[in-house]
Amino acid sequence: MTTRIDTTLSELVALSVLAEGPLYGYAIAKQVAARSDDRFRLTPGVLYPLLKRLEKAGLVTATWETVRSERAGETSEGRRRKWYRLSAKGRRRLAHHAAAQREHQRLIEAFLPPDAPESTG
Amino acid sequence: MTTRIDTTLSELVALSVLAEGPLYGYAIAKQVAARSDDRFRLTPGVLYPLLKRLEKAGLVTATWETVRSERAGETSEGRRRKWYRLSAKGRRRLAHHAAAQREHQRLIEAFLPPDAPESTG
DNA sequence: ACAGATATATCGTTTGCCGATATATTGACA
DNA sequence: TGTCAATATATCGGCAAACGATATATCTGT
Numbered sequence: 001m002t003t004r005i006d007t008t009l010s011e012l013v014a015l016s017v018l019a020e021g022p023l024y025g026y027a028i029a030k031q032v033a034a035r036s037d038d039r040f041r042l043t044p045g046v047l048y049p050l051l052k053r054l055e056k057a058g059l060v061t062a063t064w065e066t067v068r069s070e071r072a073g074e075t076s077e078g079r080r081r082k083w084y085r086l087s088a089k090g091r092r093r094l095a096h097h098a099a100a101q102r103e104h105q106r107l108i109e110a111f112l113p114p115d116a117p118e119s120t121g
Numbered sequence: 122m123t124t125r126i127d128t129t130l131s132e133l134v135a136l137s138v139l140a141e142g143p144l145y146g147y148a149i150a151k152q153v154a155a156r157s158d159d160r161f162r163l164t165p166g167v168l169y170p171l172l173k174r175l176e177k178a179g180l181v182t183a184t185w186e187t188v189r190s191e192r193a194g195e196t197s198e199g200r201r202r203k204w205y206r207l208s209a210k211g212r213r214r215l216a217h218h219a220a221a222q223r224e225h226q227r228l229i230e231a232f233l234p235p236d237a238p239e240s241t242g
Numbered sequence: 243a244c245a246g247a248t249a250t251a252t253c254g255t256t257t258g259c260c261g262a263t264a265t266a267t268t269g270a271c272a
Numbered sequence: 273t274g275t276c277a278a279t280a281t282a283t284c285g286g287c288a289a290a291c292g293a294t295a296t297a298t299c300t301g302t
Binding site: 009012013016017019035036037039040095098101102105107108110111112113 | 138
């Protein structure tokens, strides 16, 4: 098998943050942003299609939650949250992705100019 | 500017091998394969559209060469080779890509499980 | 009452990898 | 001399996925 030129980083980061516990979609995006110092962003147009793929592939399982606010009481439908939990299969996939990423990074080194050490003069 | 989730690795590796001197398309592909221990491959369907993009973007300049074989002498058209040379703009782009890649890799670390050190027991 | 954050989701566009296919030249070997 | 693999360029259609825009609704703070 040949390493793909094009890696699915979004899948890696989503599975990665889910490895520490179940999260709902919006929280996944926030977590990814936080961990990357706000430089990787899972925008809605990326996030929800991705989660749908992950669920379909059996990498995560999902359950709905309805949050009723104290203010609104029983008068409203409440906010919907869809919680995602990493499956055993998802955990294996994450491990595979992580290994592949490390290998990937090692290979890319061969195409980067050598690290310039601090100037000694 | 936000780091793209989807990085164009093919562009990086092509520019990278061209940084050491002009090459023609096929040679670029061979060089990329060689440097990556045959794990990154620029297949024709990737390579030529890529080179067209690079040329159009002014990152490389191209010149045709016609190689006449000794055997065939003047009886044949000769094999065509299109040589690509990194432009100043291309060199800047490469430097930018390299910096972005290093930053990219640093960020990804935050999503990989900690390196397991050699077992001490 | 209102604005902004939270929360989910879809849509069309664009990008670009990928495998297959096409065409031609050249070199090695029988 | 014939044949095959390697060299060399290039295009095509299919497809996966990122991206920006848009839509809808709820909740919180002022």
